[in-house]
Amino acid sequence: MTVVKTEINRRSFLKVSAAGSAGIMIGFNWLASCTSPGETVSIPEEWFNINAFITIADNGEVTIMSPNPEIGQNVKTSMPLIVAEELDVDWNMVKVEQAGLDTENYRRQLAGGSQSIRQGWQSLRMAGAAARRLLMEAAAKKWQVSVSNLSTDKGQIINNETGDKIGYGEIAIEAVSIPVPEEIKLKDPKDFKLIGQGVKNVDAPKIVTGEPLFGLDYMEDGATIAMIEHPPAFGMKLKSLDAEEAKAMPGIKDVFTIDTTVGEPQWSDVNAFTELVVITGESTWQVMKAKKKLKIEWEQDTPAESSTDHAKKLVDAMSQKGEVAREDGNPAKASQSASKVVDRTFSAPFLAHNTLEPMNFFANVTAEKAILVGPIQTPEYLRKSVSSLLNMPEENISIDMTRMGGGFGRRLYGHFGVEAAAISKKIGGPVKLIYKREDDLTQGTYRPAYRVNYKAALDDNGKMVAFQAKGAGIPGSPLFQDRFPAGTVDNYKVENINIDTNISTGAWRAPRSNFVAGAEQAFLDEVAEAAGKDPIDFRLELFDRAINDPVGDRNDYDPERYAGVLKLVREKAGWDNKPAGVFRGVSAYFCHNSYVAQVVDVVKEGNDLKLQKVWCAVDCGIVVNKEGAINQIEGGIIDGIGHTMYSQVNFDKGAPVQNNFDQYRLIRHTEAPPEIEVFFVENGIDPTGLGEPSLPPIAAAVANAMYQATGKRWYHQPFMIAEQEELIEVG
């Protein structure tokens, strides 16, 4: 049992009256749809606000606030589940609501870095445990017994001596006036009833019936529809605007320009285009149509870049000296005396996020306040940016988060929210800003383009004696100097080269890892082959070194857990007894505090290769919600396969070549592996992230399996587009 100091700000313990509250019907309907036929739940009449996370109704219904933005990583289910676990309630009596931005009551309301569960774990448990304690104290007082004589189960408090029971809903009114104790006991993980089981996505009933949930679905009566036109190419800016024809189109209200430059930019204010043309009107289609009639002249501001220039710069970088990020021993010397050196280069293009729901935001800015509603991974930062733009104090700005049709890092950069605020201010009324797919795909914030060269030296026994990596990226190198194989080899060096660009880039699901894991793990497959060793044995030998006699003390992974996932996937996939006709590749990676190892099975169908199955072992500590966790892992695998095989953004004089899904290839149903099987390491360690870690290694597991099937190695992404390779070989 863990004892923690309470840090919950116990805001107003108001009795919330049900009269006139929309909560009644929502709550009741929701329960009606969840309980099995025949069970009925009475309609609640009063609610009691226990703390910022928990409200309990007199009928025992519990509302749990979900603090973090939901981008499809399922935190709207898993975070409240953690609260419910410590509160000890029946999940069927729980209704989840999305909290708005509220920095007083919640911490880190941000979706990114696979950190929601890891960083929320303690405070969510505390919120549940503290509420349970208050309810128990209230019952103890009522029954005139000590709290130690009481226990709880499924929303009821039980008097262990008499067997008397009282529901949370019946005692909640007493609990609101009890002060929060200074210390709270948390459950022993072995007593968990909900965590580790699977509960369904709380929004699934609404998703499958098409109820409004997403940013694009949010609309207020009287709001104007707005769209933007940004420069067609990076490096260009607005020269002149002729809006006459567009303005004369039916339903069009106005055309104007806005400047969204934020006075005090933060990391999240990434935006290549701050001066935009805006067109407003009555309906989406009318605005879309009139948008085509805008006559805009653009002019060159900074130099136009093309993919051929990028390729040349990346190739050139490989022969330059980089900034040395880490050097152990003397890799150059060790390589000279080695019996074999493997030297390979890998590359990958820019990628767009392509959340299926395009960027959009609602804003209503008046002289006194600003109300913003929409899909944003970083509401706290958006509020700061809007505050700076409008010159309005943050406390006058409210932000509500809708469910998001995907994030992948794209909605960390909230320029669309800033733009909506600027437009609303300009027109003096509520506005709904909508990006067309083309506006979204050509706006930037792309995953950077990368190139990495690896050199490994082997001695006569096939032992790796030196490992060198040189990484270049536009704009930044993808390498992590203290990750594996750092610590496993005496002579080790990492060099970085950063190449400037005017193309805007940003975090894309598992930043840097999303490329470098695939490159490194495909390279090690070749090194293992050169060493004449099984690729899993080869890696395990390296981990042995890191476990028993690590080189350096900055290595940022736990070699035992790393080796653990490899051993687990080896056992589960039957690696040592491979079925006939199946070609296999393996890969493993550690990022976002979680360990993942994968085996991919490929079969030949005529001249085609088919991905048949992915085996995936994961160590993310305690698994909070098993089915949701597996879904995340499957999604990361399919996302990773798709972008490795098919996707790219290229540039022609600064203009993105791909602007919609007819040219930007996303993975489709027939291309996804029909089977994915996931295995978790059970270790009781506090949970770590799952939104990203399954994506990075899969590129190599696929490449290594395809090599077994074809004898061809795959170095340049996207694997299925040959032109990319030619492009890269320029120079």
Add this chain to the structure above:
Amino acid sequence: MAVFTIKVNGKQHQVDVDSDTPILWVLRDHLKLVGTKYGCGIAQCGACTIHLNGNSIRSCSLPISAVGEQEVTTIEGLSEDGDHPVQKAWIEHDVPQCGYCQAGQIMNAAAFLDKNPNPSSEEIATAMNGNICRCGTYTRINKAIQTAAKNA
């Protein structure tokens, strides 16, 4: 602008819109049926899938002038209480991640199962190939459709 009468989910509606307005935007902007999603606008992603006389079509690329008397069914009208076998299978398999593509996936799956009630996994994959799921829930979608076929 012209006045059109269309039948959506069993009810007649009159709307006054440009005749080239895609039915997607009529549903979303004018009838406030926002379950049908916009993803690409060029018939590439399937997020906007609805039924026209029981056939699945891309509503972003069908102008209202082409609808006429034909019956439009959207995700909101697929079943009375969300209990269509496909919807139930979606919940059972916990399919959605972000959920944005799922209305289109469900509509396409429902129309497909009407025509092919006992599909193989490969037939499902081929039939669903026009519907992009950016979150990568394809494996689950495939299994959910197999379950829906069994329970229909």
